Amino acid sequence: MIRVLIADDHEIVRAGLRQFIADEPDIQVTGEAGSGDEVMALLRNAEFDVVVLDISMPQRNGIDVLKLLRQRFADLPVLILSTYPEDQYAINLIRVGASGYLTKESAADELVKAIRTVVQGRRYVSAAVAELLIGGLGKPTEQSMHQSLSEREFQIFCKLSRGQTVSVIADELFLSVKTVSTYRSRILEKMGMKTNADLTYYAIKNGLVE
Structure with missing residues (x-):
């Protein structure tokens, strides 16, 4: 069974x-x-x-x-x-x-x-x-930019795009605030964005958050 x-x-x-x-x-x-x-x-x-x-x-x-x-x-x-x-x-x-x-x-x-x-x-x-x-995964487009993120980057991207702060994410994932901030910077750089608001807009536009 x-x-x-x-x-x-x-x-x-x-x-x-x-x-x-x-x-x-x-x-x-x-x-x-x-x-x-x-x-x-x-x-x-x-x-x-x-x-x-x-x-x-x-x-x-x-x-x-x-x-x-x-x-x-x-x-x-x-x-x-x-x-x-x-x-x-x-x-x-x-x-x-x-x-x-x-x-x-x-x-x-x-x-x-x-x-x-x-x-x-x-x-x-x-x-x-x-x-x-x-x-469709060979060429990153606006619809697939998040596909280029690593496992941990994608996890943190999802949290940032839902409005969670760096300190809250650090507590949830048992990481230091500095480490999460480094991941945030890397995510923004990979996705060609500047702010958390840009991440949220992308996530909403692409159906990644409700």
């Missing part, structure tokens, strides 16, 4: 996923979390075969949780299920260590297929993500 942990801050979404999965004889939802901290707490006390993880969650967001999971539960498959389109987040999160990426508009049978795939130790890549991997 494949044991699934669903992490999403919307109860109605978790209920819908439970219903989809309930019809599958080999898959069972054995845990639910509404925040990043709840995910980590559940994983300390129970075993799961796969985590289905949303990006936008309170406390720790999905990007932070994914990074922690790769550090502490390196072999645990993590399937990202998000409202954000593939071209905005998929490549970066697969690079960070996600086992697959689906949007919430995906059909239920595709989610089931993705769960079975990642549990077997393989990556699940939708047709849209496969096209991105094959084609």
Whole structure:
């Protein structure tokens, strides 16, 4: 039996996923979390075969949780299920260590297929993500400037674009303020921008924040 942990801050979404999965004889939802901290707490006390993880969650967001999971539960498959389109987040999160990426508009049978795939130790890549991997990433454009960021840079970029201060980010990531400031400068330089407001505008324009 494949044991699934669903992490999403919307109860109605978790209920819908439970219903989809309930019809599958080999898959069972054995845990639910509404925040990043709840995910980590559940994983300390129970075993799961796969985590289905949303990006936008309170406390720790999905990007932070994914990074922690790769550090502490390196072999645990993590399937990202998000409202954000593939071209905005998929490549970066697969690079960070996600086992697959689906949007919430995906059909239920595709989610089931993705769960079975990642549990077997393989990556699940939708047709849209496969096209991105094959084609459009060689030449950075305004739509893909964030694709040039490293794993840590992308994590900090997402926080800056949501209005978090350098000191708050430093506390959350257990880094010094000086280190986060250095990352901020590097991000601005790579993306050809001057202020946090520029990052926020870019993120909103490109659907990276709600």
